[in-house]
Amino acid sequence: MILTRLRAETRTRHDAVEARLGFLDRPITSDSYRELLRQFWGFYEPVEARIATATDWPALEFDFNGRRKTPLLERDLATAGVGREALDKCHCPALPPLTDVPQALGCLYVLEGATLGGQVITRHLRGQPGGPYPTAFFASYGENVGPMWKAFGAFLTEYTAGHGGDDRIVASACATFDTLGAWLAAGEGRP
Numbered sequence: 001m002i003l004t005r006l007r008a009e010t011r012t013r014h015d016a017v018e019a020r021l022g023f024l025d026r027p028i029t030s031d032s033y034r035e036l037l038r039q040f041w042g043f044y045e046p047v048e049a050r051i052a053t054a055t056d057w058p059a060l061e062f063d064f065n066g067r068r069k070t071p072l073l074e075r076d077l078a079t080a081g082v083g084r085e086a087l088d089k090c091h092c093p094a095l096p097p098l099t100d101v102p103q104a105l106g107c108l109y110v111l112e113g114a115t116l117g118g119q120v121i122t123r124h125l126r127g128q129p130g131g132p133y134p135t136a137f138f139a140s141y142g143e144n145v146g147p148m149w150k151a152f153g154a155f156l157t158e159y160t161a162g163h164g165g166d167d168r169i170v171a172s173a174c175a176t177f178d179t180l181g182a183w184l185a186a187g188e189g190r191p
């Protein structure tokens, strides 16, 4: 079962990224939050652009466009005073390979799973001093997070039942966590 494998084989990477963010134990300021959104944008924007062209999603009956998070990051960044033109130099240079469906699905597992943690983060942000912090990105699908996650899992399960590719999906999920983790680490300490 692909989801069981993904969860088990990425757990240590997930926990490392979560610990690196240190969201729940470090104080947040509007500067650090803006920088974090900028870093996420630098990863999500090029990654989502690559996923979009990895295959013909409508032919697979998968609404990738409806799951894009870059517009939500841009909305939060605009609220935080960062315009789109200020973001162009923020692209992550080392991305996971995203040239076929299994690679795209492994990466999407990470981006979609992040919406689960996003619910915890959104609740946490509401209680933080210095807010309100814009949370379009972390809140993502709002009350539809559960159904959207279930639907993604069902798509993944059905796809692998018909096409296989499990090992490549898991490898891509691991590569996504690794590249994101390295990118977040590289940004630490930036003003």
Ligand code: HEM
Binding pocket: 003, 006, 007, 014, 017, 018, 021, 022, 023, 024, 109, 110, 111, 112, 113, 114, 115, 116, 117, 118, 120, 121, 180
């Ligand atoms: C402080 C940061 C984070 C916290 C507190 C957090 C917390 C959580 C929680 C509570 C879940 C649900 C676990 C469950 O229902 O069994 C989850 C799942 C997940 N999170 Fe995170 N998360 C964080 C950051 C991230 C990030 C940055 C990513 C990726 C970009 C990510 C990717 C995932 C994935 C893929 C899952 C699904 C695991 C599965 O059930 O297969 N998380 N996270």
